[in-house]
Amino acid sequence: MRNYKQVNIMRVLKEERWALVRTVTAICITALTLVCLILAAGCTNDLTAITENRGTGETLALGTLTTRPATTPATRADAAVPDATDWQGFRTADQLHVTIAAGEGATSTRSSGLYEYTATGNVPGSGTWTASAPAYWQRAAGNTLTLWRGPDTDATTPGAYDMPLTYETDATQGHALNAWDGNAYTVDADKWRIMDLLRYCSADADLPTAATGIPATGSPLDLILKHSMAQLCVELLPGEGMTTQELQAQVTVHLKSAASTFTMQTDGRPAIYNFENEQNRQDVRLLKNGATSLKFYALMLPGQTFGTDRAMMSLHIGDTHFSYTPGTPLTTTENTCHKLVLQVNRTGVSALSVTSTGWQDPTVITQPDEAEAEGILVINETPGTLKDNATLLNALKNATQESPVGLIITGKINNTDLADLSTLMKYTDGGTKKFKVSSLAIYATGGTTLPNYFASNSPNPNPALKKVILPEGITDTGQISFYNCTALTDVTLPDGLTIINNNAFRACKALKSIKLPETVTYIGTLAFYQCYVLESIDIPEKVKKIGEQAFHNCQKLKSIKLPDNLESIEKQAFKDCLVLESIDIPEKVKKIGEQAFYNCSKLKSIKLPEDLESIEKQAFDYCAVLESIDLPDKTKDIGEQAFANCTGLTSLTTGDGMINIGKEAFLNDTRLQSATIKSAQTIGEAAFYNCTGLSSVTINSVINIGFEAFRKCTGLKSITLPQTITGIGTFAFAGSGLTSITIPGSVKQLSDDTFNGCTLLKTATLEEGVETIGSNAFTGCEKLISINIASTVTSIGRYAFNICPKLATVTFAGAAPQLNSLGQSAFQSCEALTSINIPDNVTTLATRTFNGCAKLASVKLPKRLESIGQYAFQECAELSELDIPESVTKIDDYAFNMCTKLATVTFSGQTPLLSNIGANAFYGCQKLANITLPNKVETIGQSAFYGCTSLTSIRIPDNVPQIATKTFQSCSGLVTVVLPKNLTSIGDYAFNACGVLANFVYTGSTLPTPTVSTTAYSAIYKLKYLFLPNYTSTITGTELTWAGKTWKNIHYNANTGTDLSTIDALTNTGNYQNHITQ
Incomplete structure (x- = not known):
């Protein structure tokens, strides 16, 4: 579109060809007496005689005006303008009435004058403006160009102007002017007053002023009339249950609650007038473009927004009224034609297309986002024949993925046509499947199910398709129908649709929003998976099930409304919805599936329904800012890691019906401060593992606490275990911050490592009924002072109290403790333990x-x-x-x-x-x-x-045959050893370093012949005396070297037996009868 700039009307009038008056006011406002419509000429004032296609208001250029030298710098408005160049774009018979407000150079009698331009001069009330080019504006509108500054004398509000409310009535009569009353022409108060406002603009720059200089003689000056109003164009198409003839004969179209009163700004633009701070809004009946036409027009003030919360238009067909509400807000824009193609069905009205184009050229206007071109209209009369439709085939013939085409399909089709259409819209380029349609609006009826892969190039992306409208009658989207349509932003789904099938909109990475019809009952697996920018969605009330991964990885999904009838949320349904902040789960939902809200890292709050029965594995895992959870009474099961890594979770309350808290259910919830478990049969493995902030746990009823359930809960100082508990798993409280614990007698077996590493635990009591204490049960309880062990305990496992350096008191309760087994290292390194009575x-x-x-x-x-x-x-x-x-x-x-x-x-x-x-x-x-x-x-x-x-002395029992290696080594005070009768050997160093060892006593009657190591007596210097109290054999003298030793004295045949006290190694005295000396 060319960049036209607004020009002050006074600057225009200073040009020589416009030498009307040098003092014209700086504010220029123009008005047509009827809607500016294109391509119509020769229309009469009789509405019934107006032909079809009498104008759409496109080309409004006034052509090229050749400037001429000014006759005098003070040329006035009442001076003649000789040899005026014909204006292109006006019919010869058309009249252009110009009202000029008072300004510089105007006389008092002309301050409110009405001037009619003629070819021979500016004489009020005479002549016509002649033109040779065909007209673009319809004659019935009067083509009155109005330039003024003061208020409309006929306006209902002083200082303001009124828009017409009924274009049909006023258009037939044009803009009626009464006679000159000496000051101004009066305007018929009942007729159409202001139809359009036009601003003068140049193609490239503002028109010159006196200060900048007037163009040289003969210089061309291209003048453009630019609309200050917006145009509304409505085209109706018959739909299901409606005929063209019925619409032609009866329909009227009305714009609802349009702004109708405006004031003029100094730049020639209108401003919507407010009454007591409220906009003045009226219903406006549109102009019909011919007796049998289904096209309607009206002008609108710019700056109005017709939102999605109210009807924009109503259609009256006899006594039947329909309304149309925009799918997206529509804001009226100056110099813009807003065109709506509406399909009228017996059951209602739907938009086939809504486009906004520049009024002076076909360039698409951004309104409010980039809109698609309407597309080529394809009418298919017979179901099953779409693949042979010439219009469709021609439209697709030269289209490519890089230069796609828009399609609007009406008429009748069936599912075969939809399958054929899917094939026709695709082609193969270098082995890669591609798609060549940018917008697809299907209004044809008869189809019920889209074929699988309808618009998908799987596995390749489809970057062409941006907009799609599916027809009434479709009940199933089909599987993978729009998978990987990476540019798709606008989707309109029909009422009656019941199934959003598996992978239907998967990887539609540009899709920000989508409205699901209320008839939808099921959303399938991966339906919106990887719709990265999808921001919000309302799930229809009839949906009972959301399939697996339906909204997985919708990273911008911030809000979602779930329907009251929803019964289950399946696996990974909302996984990785990174900005989802809150969600209310409907009351009928009984199950939240595995990883349903996994990694919803901004999810702060969640309301769970009263009938919820189960929360499955990892349902809310990594919901890092979730703050609190209140589980309903009917919730029976919390699955594995259901709320794991919810590092913002501070409180938890379970209901009375809880049966199972699953494995790692609240793993690593480091800010969890309190947990109230009203009822549970099982607290699963590592359920609260590493909940370092957990300081308060209330367990009203539980049967089993699983492996590592509260391990590393360093903030947990105390816990009261209910009498219902029967089992506590391995490492259940290991590494926690407990300072005291009482184990109820209902717990028969205290598992291994239950309190391992509870470095703050000071006291522990095992009540009557506990039977076993597992291995490492209290290992590393560095501050444990005392333990009271029930009389019913029969076994203490290995390392049970290992490394409890402050354990001073171990008490076994009862008169007859049943303990029968103490395991390896049971009390190892209990450095403070001073006494113990082992049962x-x-x-x-x-x-x-x-x-x-x-x-x-x-x-x-x-x-x-x-x-x-x-x-x-x-x-x-x-x-x-x-x-x-x-x-x-x-x-x-x-x-x-x-x-x-x-x-x-x-x-x-x-x-x-x-x-x-x-x-x-x-x-x-x-x-x-x-x-x-x-x-x-x-x-x-x-x-x-x-x-x-x-x-000092030792008697080795007679049944010991061997004195082993080093048995008495370094017994530095040992003096006397009584050897066994059955001695067979004395091992290496057996008596090594026994520095005062002097006496051996052998109680047998006959000396044996033992094997003696050469080192047996190493470092022994005093061993010289051998006592043989019971010796009965004859002494021959060989005994002096017995057992590898040279004896100084041998004493034998004692009277007093083997009493060692009778042996005097130093004096060799005693009650021995006989002696032998070396």
Whole structure:
């Protein structure tokens, strides 16, 4: 479109060819006495005689006006204008009446004068303006051009002007002027006054003024009349149940609530007049373009907006009235023709096209967004023949995806036609499927279902299609029908549509909005998937189900209204709707599907319906700003990760009907502060894992708390477990901030690692009924001070209280605790533990049971104890005495290793059953001075008494055949050893570094011949005396070198048996009858 600039009328009048008056007012306003319509000539004042197509108001250029030198700088309005050039665009018979307001150079008698331009001069009331070119404006309108400044003397409002309300009536009579009354022509008050306002513009620049200079003689000056009004053009097409003849005979068209009164601005533009701050609005009847025409016209004030919330037009057919409401707001614009093509059905009116074009050329005007060209009208008379329609084929013949065509299809079609149309609109270019239609408006009736892939180039995108209107009668969009139509912005769906099928609008990446008909009952899988800019949508009331991924990845979808009849929201329905802020789930919805609102990262609030039964896996996962959740009483199940990673969630309340809170349901909800669980059978695995801000949990009723359910809830200081609970899973509260806990007796088994790493836990009570404490149950509870263990507990698992450095008190409740098993390292590294009474039913102390209990000074071992495991009391540095029950058969390796204060070990009963002492069993027991080994001992492991520096004497039971390697190494205080009768060997370093060892006592009657290591007596210097109290054999002297040792003295045949107190190593005295000396 050419860029026309507005020109002040006074500047025009200063040109020589316009030498009317130099003092004309600066405000120029023009009016036609009828709607400016194109292509009509020879019309009469009789409406019935007006022919079809009498004008559409397109070309309004007044042609080229050749300027001439001014006769005088003071040329006045009443001076003649000689040799005026003919104006192109006017009929010879037309009259142009010009009203000039008072201005510079006008006389007082002409200040309100009416001037009629003639070819021979400016003489009021005489002559005509002649022209040789064909007329473009209809004669019936009077073609009156009005230029004025003062108010319309006939206006209903002083200082303002009125638009006509009934164009049909006024148009037949034109603009009637009464006689000159000496001051002005009067205007018939009942006739059409102002039809159009025209502003003078030049093609390239403002017209020159006196200041800038008048163009030289002969210079051409192209003058354009530019409309200050907007034009409304309405074309009607018969639809279902309506005939052309019926419309021609009866229909009238009315513009509703149009602004009708205006004032003039100084720039020649009208301004809508307000009455008491309210716009004056009236209904206007449009002008019909001929007796049998279905085209209607009217002028409109610019700047009016007809919105989507009210009817813009009404159509009257006899006693039947229809209304039309725009699908998108329409704002009237000056110098613009707004054309509506409407289809009139028996049931209502629908728009086939709404376009806005420049009045002076066919360039499309942006109104309010870029609109598509109307398209080529294709009329198909017989269903099933569309593929042979010549108009359609010609329209598509040269179209390409880069130069697509618009189509409007009316008439009759069937589903075969729709399938054929889908094929015809596509072509293959270099192996790539392409689409060559930019806008598609189907008003033809008869089709019910779009074929699959209707407008889709799958897998390639379709960047051509921007607008589509589907016809009445379509009930199903078909699958993948508009998939990947990346430029599609405007979709009109018909009433009666029931199914938005799978993938129907998938990847329509430019689609911002779409209105779904109220008849839709189902939205299919992936229906709007990847509609990245879709901003809002209202789901019709009849929709009961939203399919999987229906709105997945609609990243701009900010609001959505769900219908009351909706029953289920399927898997991933609104996944990745990144700006969705709130949503109310309708009352009939019973299920929210898996990942339904996954990663809706701006979702702040959600209202859940009372009848909701289940929320499936990850339904609201990563809804990072969701703040609170109140679950209805009927909600039974919260699925896995349903509300995981909702880092903004602060509170949670479940209803009375809750059955299951699923795995990781609230995982990583770090700001969750309170959770009220009114009722639940199961709190699933890791349900509240890493909810670091959770400080208050109320559980009214629960049966099972799952694995890691509250793990790493570092803010959780206390929790009261209900008596209904029967199971607590592994790591359920591990790493939490609990300071105290009571385990109800209904929990039979406290699982492994339940409170592992609860570094703030100080007290724990296991009520009667608890039977087992699992492995690592309280491992790493660094502040645990005391534990009260129910009498019903039968088993404490491995590492149960490992590394509880402040655990000082362990109490076993009841007179007869049932504990029978202590697991490996059960109390390992309980550094503050000072005493413990182990219940009598315990038969085994496992490996490292009390290892590292550095302050353990008193231990009561159970009566039925059978074995003391490896490292069981290792490094119990404060343990000073120990009474080992008669039933113990084995003291395993390192059992009392490094018990540096252990001084006395006694074995209860008359016949202790101990048979095995393991390697290093008493290693490093520096204070051990008193220990009498039971007679049933059969094996003593290597290094068993290594470093027992306070041990002075030891009797090795007779059943021990071997003295193992290093058994008594570094027993630096050992003086006397009673050897076993069945001695067969003495191992390496068995007595190494026993610096004061002097006496061996052998109680057998005959010396055996043991195998003795060459290092057995290493670093022994005082071992010189061999005592043989029960020896009966004849001494021959060979005994002086027995057992690899040279003896200084051998004492034998004692009178007092084997009492070691009778042995005096220094004086060799005693109750021995015989002696032999080296």
